[in-house]
Amino acid sequence: MSAREGTLVACATPWGRGGVALLRLSGPQAQAVAAALSKIPGGWPPARRARLAHFVDASGAIDTGLLTHFPGPRSYTGEELVELSCHGNPLIVERLLAAAITAGARMAEPGEFTRRAFLNGRMDLTRAEAVLQAIDAQSSAGLAIAQQGLGGGVLSLAETLANALTQALAELEARLDYPAEDLTLQEDAVLAEGLLAIAAKAQAAADTYASGRILVEGATVALVGPVNAGKSSLFNALGGSERALVSEIPGTTRDVLERRVRLGPVAVTLLDTAGQRENPGEIEAAGMALAERLGASAELVLVVVPAHDPEQARAVLERTEGRRRLLVGNHMDRPGAQSQVDGIPLIPTVAATGQGVPELGQAIADALVQEEPGSASLIIASQRQRDLLLGVAEACRESHEALLGPLGVAVSAQVLYGALERLDKLSGRDTREVVLDALFSRFCIGK
Ligand SMILES: Nc1nc2c(ncn2[C@@H]2O[C@H](COP(=O)(O)OP(=O)(O)OP(=O)(O)O)[C@@H](O)[C@H]2O)c(=O)[nH]1
Ligand SMILES: [Mg+2]
Structure with missing residues (x-):
């Protein structure tokens, strides 16, 4: 078992006294661990339904609260997940955490639940970053940015850019692979203009970072x-x-x-x-x-x-x-x-x-702050996203130069693949296959 595996436990609410504290268990043993420290008068609850539970350890009763089971893969992390809510007192939370660890769970590292959500395909990287932004946001405008990300705004920008790159690559590949064919190709100048337009779009999004971060x-x-x-x-x-x-x-x-x-x-x-x-x-x-x-x-x-x-x-x-x-x-x-x-x-x-x-x-x-949510189409607040978008913009400009200059079509295409890889990194998704799809969809394959 690697250090990244196993069943995680953590307190999801801030440390301190309050009405309620929430513990999360995630991983293959989540149900078994939760069952080991809970007495549930009504029996184990149906999926996603909270039920009264008495939490216990070897020395006796800890607290009474609610237990909710989110079976995988329809859970936040995509795996077995159980939430225990108890009264918000660190003494209770500490005992519950210790009981969970005794029963086979381990303490989660920061961000590990969301990391699992990403690894299990429950969310892409841009949404994972938006989760962090939603927690960190210091202003309602910051929250609005996080909501844009959670709603898929950054992902859809990455997809729009990737689609445009894919189309451009299809044009470039067609010039390389089928030079003698009678294909209807865009004029080089039109294609080159398109590359600059993609660069401008990526650059504009990257430039919102200064405001977004603040x-x-x-x-x-x-x-x-x-x-x-x-x-x-x-x-x-x-x-x-x-x-x-x-x-x-x-x-x-x-x-x-x-x-x-x-x-x-x-x-x-x-x-x-x-x-x-x-x-x-x-x-x-x-x-x-x-x-x-x-x-x-x-x-x-x-x-x-x-x-x-x-x-x-x-x-x-x-x-x-x-x-x-x-x-x-x-x-x-x-x-x-x-x-x-x-x-x-x-x-x-x-x-x-x-x-x-x-x-x-x-x-x-x-x-x-030069931009506020609502005024521009999208504001990014992640340095990782900014750096990748800058890389995309740069690559598009290089590709443009190669296409019109002595380096030629092959280099132009190669540089664009680099840009596409950056967009893959942005979302954490591989889009290589899509390029091929787009390329061949332009041809009569029977030919
Ligand atoms: N007339 C006038 N007096 C002002 C104004 N602003 C501040 N003062 C007065 O100027 C004096 C200095 O103000 P402070 O705010 O202590 O100045 P400071 O820049 O913090 O000074 P140090 O901490 O010593 O560097 C005080 O007596 C203030 O009441 C203003 O706009 N007009
Ligand atoms: Mg002073």
């Missing part, structure tokens, strides 16, 4: 700028309540403060950091270094510029050049406030009164 996972946004620019005031205003100390004494913030805020469709982790200035004290310098370290991984930097004295922000502006950033002009109420720096417009705010803060929130969301 909608599902959330993003970190760091407030940086010179001392007294109003970073902590903005941190409080964007979060809707006071968390950070605000004072007119420069160098008030030393530690990095963190809070979760919702800006438009995005779950944002906002970081307030120590202000920057020349000749800081020892602790302040340590705070500036901490800000630098933690802010480095932020998806977006808000450079808070004192609008009445933008030159104070010079060093920070230089240091953040090239990063994804927004320039905020705070202290807009002060005399001499500038509306731009180096020709770049500042987002105007008066943090002390909240003026311009909702607009800033919107600007942050817009900078983080």
